[in-house]
Every structure is written in C-alpha cells, then in structure tokens.
Amino acid sequence: MSDSSRDTAAGAGWGSTERGAYQQLMPRRTEQLSWVDPRTLWPARNGVLASLFGDPTSRTRGRWVEQRTAAGAPPDKVVRHDAPDRFSFMVVGDTGEGDDPQYAVVPGFLKVGQDTQFTVLASDVIYPVGSTDDYGPKFFRPYRDYQAPIYAIPGNHDWYEDLEGFMRVFCDAPPLAPPPAPRRLSRAWWRSLLWHRPGTADAQLFAEARQLRSAPAQQAVQPGPYWAIDAGPVRIIGIDTGLLGTVDAEQGRWLREVSRTDTPKILVTGSPLYVDAEHHPCRIEGGGTVDEIVRDPDHHYVAVIGGDIHNYQRYPVTVDGRTIQYVVAGGGGAFMHSTHTMPRVSVAGVTEKDFRCYPLRGDSLAFYSRLYGRRLRMRRFFTLTEDQATAVVSKRLGVPPTRARVRDTPVTLRTRLVASLLGAGGRPDRTSRLRLPVRKAYTRLFSPGSATYSPPFFKCFLRLDVSPESVRLRCFSATGNLAQELDPPVEDEVVIPLR
Structure with a gap:
C-alpha cells in the first residue's frame, strides 16, 4: 500500500511532476466555475431568496414525493437491495463541477470500487444549479465505467432548479406542474418575482448522456429525494436537507418511522451533524432534530456521513456507552474547503487525539x-x-x-x-x-x-465493507498525481461494530 499524507509529503501529492491519466476521461471542453462571475451567481440566487422570503423547499419536496407515490414508488420509500451478508459500497460527496478535481477522483474510485454493490452520492451532485443539461459531463460521463447502481441525496445546489434535474435522473420523474400563484404582495409573491426556475432541457443531449450509463447492472430508480436501502445486515438511510439545511415535518415523521427497527443503520445526509469542531444537530420542522433520532439507542445508528463541506472529517462520539462515527465526506470533486482554520478539536468528548481529517x-x-x-x-x-x-x-x-x-x-x-x-x-x-x-x-x-487545476487536489472518497459483525470504513485520497491514482492511499480507517 502506498504512503498516505500522514506518512510523507510525497504521499500527500507534494513534489510530484507526473500527472495521472484522468484527463483522458474528460471531454475536450470543460467548464471552470467561478463564483465571482455574475453568470454563476445570478442563477444560484434561490438560497438567498429562501433565507429572505421563506423557504418553499418543503412544499416542493412534498409535491415530488406525492408524484412518486402516485407513480407506484413504495410508500415507505425503502429499497430492498439484493446484497449478501458481506458486501461493500462507496460514498462520494459533492462531486459535480465537471472539471479536473472531479475527474481526478474517478480512476481511484473505479479501482477501489470495482467489486462494490452500489454507490451513494452524498450532496451536491451537480454544480452550480443542478441543471439537467449538466448531468452529461458531470455525472453520466465520469461514472460511465462504474458497473453498479448509483443512488444519491440532493444538496442545496441540486435544489437551485427546484430539484428537477435530480428527480429526472435518479427517480425517472417528469417535471412538476406549476405551483398555484401566491397571494399578491405576500412574501411568497415577492420571492416568486426573482425565483430561478429550471429552463427547458435539451432532450437529445439528455438521451445521449443517459446512454453512457445504460447497462442493466447500472440501473436503479429511487423512490424519491429521501429513501432507505435495506442491504445485507444494515439499513442505509438518505435524507434531503434542502436549500437551508433543515428537514421538513413529513420527512421527519418518515425518518422516525424507518429508524424504529433493530437493524444497524447508517445515515447519509447533505448537512453533516458534526463539522469543523462544531455540532449542528439539523432541525426538523415542527420540533426535534435529526441528531436526536440518531442518538436514540432504540434506533441503532452506528454512523452518520454528511456532504456539503468539501473535505474529510471524522468524530467518534460516545453516546450512552456506544460510539457513533460522525463523518464529513464532501471531497468528491468540488473546490477544497480548508481544514487549517479549524480550532483544536474539543466537542462532544472528541479531542485532537480521536479526530481525523483530510487534508491534514x-x-x-x-x-x-x-x-x-x-x-x-x-x-x-x-x-x-x-x-x-x-x-x-x-x-x-x-x-x-x-x-x-x-x-x-x-x-x-x-x-x-x-x-x-x-x-x-x-x-x-x-x-x-x-x-x-x-x-x-x-x-x-x-x-x-x-479552484486549482494542478495537483495535488486533496480529493477523497469512501469505501464501506459490511459484514454481520462490523462495517469497515476507509477514506481514500485522490491527488491528481499518477502515484496516488495507481494505488490510492488510505487516509483514515475505522472498524465500526454492529452488535
């Protein structure tokens, strides 16, 4: 196994002059996003509008869920995945900028994940606004050689076009009918004047993109933007935290219901519950928090994996004599969030001795x-x-x-x-x-x-190996250099008991 960044500076990707072969996977022309460019900022205005004039995400999500249920999706939103008692799956967060850092993850991801049952994309599948037309270069093309299903939970960027692209790709859902007109001069009316709505997708472009992942082994249809997967000895639950990092009341009721089993559980969320040495329990509309549900011993959660923040962090938190692993895993392709600005870790009993992050x-x-x-x-x-x-x-x-x-x-x-x-x-x-x-x-x-387009990129992805006794979680790095592309280093590893 090659050196990691914890072993040597070369293991972190410093000093290497041989770039990986990932650029051969990229299209000839790639978009380099700039968030100081008005052409990017203006379409991404919905988050600001939601915080100023009220967030319509819950109502829109409810309409999506109603549409999927009417189309035959299971009411409990549970996918029964045909996985053996011992299986593996991948988690990659905040992927879709469609540039060098995203594609630099792909060779290592394919190498490490070649025998896995499925992958979960954790938050912000497509930047900047989740457009359907962006799924070709930012989803279908990079993962075309991954021969297993891919499930996803949306991040705030996927909601900037009312989740239309996400629902079409992962749930095979047609567009929603326009919502009722808001009352004149109400906050919703003012919001609607400026609200960014999805444009008309290029049907031919989308059909061509979808052919890149058209093999039967690659197919999966989600019951909605939030879901649960029963696979082998675990239940994996994905929640949708929308534009502003909260959970609506109906989703909160569903989360409590699907958590009431003896099966060990892993939560995947777009908003991490522990991040940057702080606790963010994630509010549920109508009362309570997501972390209250996770901490309840009757719900048997062993890990929480969140995206949104573009690096890796792990907090082993002791709750009533058992340890829950709270993980941030948003380093799948988007620009890197700093780790050096974090203070010395002291949160929920977790100290620097227990804490792990990547990049260092x-x-x-x-x-x-x-x-x-x-x-x-x-x-x-x-x-x-x-x-x-x-x-x-x-x-x-x-x-x-x-x-x-x-x-x-x-x-x-x-x-x-x-x-x-x-x-x-x-x-x-x-x-x-x-x-x-x-x-x-x-x-x-x-x-x-x-975002730099020269290595090292400090990207990462997770592999989880499940058995009846434990889950082995490993964080692999992707620097963009050939050495780490051929043999992805393990930056962190923990074995999580299930019983």
Missing part, C-alpha cells in the same frame, strides 16, 4: 498559501512549504505534527505571519483584523473561483 491542516495551509500567493502576486511572501505549514499549525494548536520529519522545521516570523493572515488554528491574535478571508467569506466569494 498543514497541507491545507500550504495549499491556501500558494493560492493566495498566486492571486495576490506575492508568491515569495505567502508561499509556505508543506513542512513549514505543518510546523506552524502544530505550534499554534499545541499538538505534535503528524509527519515526524517536520519536528525540526523552524517556525520563522514570516511563517507565523502568513499562518495568522490565513487563519491557521482558528485562533484570534493581534493580526486578526488583517486576516484574509479563508473560511466563511472566502467560501462564499473566492474559494470556488480559485
């Missing part, structure tokens, strides 16, 4: 230092080597560096200043007022427009 914080800081050096044309000042970045993050957090050779790397005044400007360790200091946008503001304004 030092690699994240090195990545962003290069990015800012390039954008601000100040490479000599901003650029930190991976060893310098790891050393300063280790010092700011007060934890030993993961890679042993870093311990002798000096931390200079320039290194400390760059780390502070880029928010390393999430710790305020005397330069906080000068801190550059890296996490929240950067995410919204600059980071998606700054």
Whole structure:
C-alpha cells in the first residue's frame, strides 16, 4: 500500500511532476466555475431568496414525493437491495463541477470500487444549479465505467432548479406542474418575482448522456429525494436537507418511522451533524432534530456521513456507552474547503487525539498559501512549504505534527505571519483584523473561483465493507498525481461494530 499524507509529503501529492491519466476521461471542453462571475451567481440566487422570503423547499419536496407515490414508488420509500451478508459500497460527496478535481477522483474510485454493490452520492451532485443539461459531463460521463447502481441525496445546489434535474435522473420523474400563484404582495409573491426556475432541457443531449450509463447492472430508480436501502445486515438511510439545511415535518415523521427497527443503520445526509469542531444537530420542522433520532439507542445508528463541506472529517462520539462515527465526506470533486482554520478539536468528548481529517491542516495551509500567493502576486511572501505549514499549525494548536520529519522545521516570523493572515488554528491574535478571508467569506466569494487545476487536489472518497459483525470504513485520497491514482492511499480507517 502506498504512503498516505500522514506518512510523507510525497504521499500527500507534494513534489510530484507526473500527472495521472484522468484527463483522458474528460471531454475536450470543460467548464471552470467561478463564483465571482455574475453568470454563476445570478442563477444560484434561490438560497438567498429562501433565507429572505421563506423557504418553499418543503412544499416542493412534498409535491415530488406525492408524484412518486402516485407513480407506484413504495410508500415507505425503502429499497430492498439484493446484497449478501458481506458486501461493500462507496460514498462520494459533492462531486459535480465537471472539471479536473472531479475527474481526478474517478480512476481511484473505479479501482477501489470495482467489486462494490452500489454507490451513494452524498450532496451536491451537480454544480452550480443542478441543471439537467449538466448531468452529461458531470455525472453520466465520469461514472460511465462504474458497473453498479448509483443512488444519491440532493444538496442545496441540486435544489437551485427546484430539484428537477435530480428527480429526472435518479427517480425517472417528469417535471412538476406549476405551483398555484401566491397571494399578491405576500412574501411568497415577492420571492416568486426573482425565483430561478429550471429552463427547458435539451432532450437529445439528455438521451445521449443517459446512454453512457445504460447497462442493466447500472440501473436503479429511487423512490424519491429521501429513501432507505435495506442491504445485507444494515439499513442505509438518505435524507434531503434542502436549500437551508433543515428537514421538513413529513420527512421527519418518515425518518422516525424507518429508524424504529433493530437493524444497524447508517445515515447519509447533505448537512453533516458534526463539522469543523462544531455540532449542528439539523432541525426538523415542527420540533426535534435529526441528531436526536440518531442518538436514540432504540434506533441503532452506528454512523452518520454528511456532504456539503468539501473535505474529510471524522468524530467518534460516545453516546450512552456506544460510539457513533460522525463523518464529513464532501471531497468528491468540488473546490477544497480548508481544514487549517479549524480550532483544536474539543466537542462532544472528541479531542485532537480521536479526530481525523483530510487534508491534514498543514497541507491545507500550504495549499491556501500558494493560492493566495498566486492571486495576490506575492508568491515569495505567502508561499509556505508543506513542512513549514505543518510546523506552524502544530505550534499554534499545541499538538505534535503528524509527519515526524517536520519536528525540526523552524517556525520563522514570516511563517507565523502568513499562518495568522490565513487563519491557521482558528485562533484570534493581534493580526486578526488583517486576516484574509479563508473560511466563511472566502467560501462564499473566492474559494470556488480559485479552484486549482494542478495537483495535488486533496480529493477523497469512501469505501464501506459490511459484514454481520462490523462495517469497515476507509477514506481514500485522490491527488491528481499518477502515484496516488495507481494505488490510492488510505487516509483514515475505522472498524465500526454492529452488535
């Protein structure tokens, strides 16, 4: 097995000059998204409108579910998958930008996942707005050689066109009839004036794209945007958290109902419940939270996997004497969210000793230092080597560096200043007022427009091996370099008991 980023800097993809063969899978022309471009921002306005004028997602989701039930989908929304007692499946989150980082994941994903029963896409299948016409280069083409079904849960970007593309692809659903006109001058009326609605899809383009995954072994039809899969000894439950990261009342009732079995369960959600050293229990309309359902010992949850945040994190949380693994797995293709801005982890009894993330914080800081050096044309000042970045993050957090050779790397005044400007360790200091946008503001304004198209990309995907006794969860990396493409490194591994 090849070195991981926890072993060596080369295992993280630094210093390699041989790019992987993933570019041979890409179309000749690819879209490079920029979230500072008005042509991207304007169609993606629905999230802002929902937060200002009320979120119509619950009503729209209800109409989709009614349509699928009327078409014959099982009322309990449970898929009975013909899987043996020992089987494997893949999870990939936040995939669909259709550019180098997404396609760089594909060779390793195909290699590791060649004998798996199915894959689950966790959140944001298609960027920027979930358009039906984007499914060709951003879903059907990259996964055309994966010879098993793919299920999905939508993210907020898939909802920017009222989930129409998602429902057509994964649920074989026709478009919804237009909703009733809102009362004049109401909040819904003002929202409707600006609401982005799906355009007319190119039927021929879609038919051609669908042929790329037309083999019988690749087919699956979901009962709706949220569902459960009974496979072997586990039940996998996928929930739809819509535009604003909440669950509607009807879906909440369904989630409680499908959780009331003795079968061990894994939840897949578009909004992670633990992320960036914080707890986000996910509100259910009408009362309660998703995490209350997960923590109930009668429901037998062993893991929660969430997308939305574009990296990997794992929090082993002890609840009433048992451990639930809370995982963030959104590194499947979209631009990278930083990990170096997280504070020292201390949440729900989880400490730095128990916590895992990818990319490592030092690699994240090195990545962003290069990015800012390039954008601000100040490479000599901003650029930190991976060893310098790891050393300063280790010092700011007060934890030993993961890679042993870093311990002798000096931390200079320039290194400390760059780390502070880029928010390393999430710790305020005397330069906080000068801190550059890296996490929240950067995410919204600059980071998606700054995606690098040269390795290392720090992408990842999961493989889960299920047996009657346990689930073995492994996080594999995809850097875009040939070495990691041929032999994807394991960045994290945990065995989860089922009994």
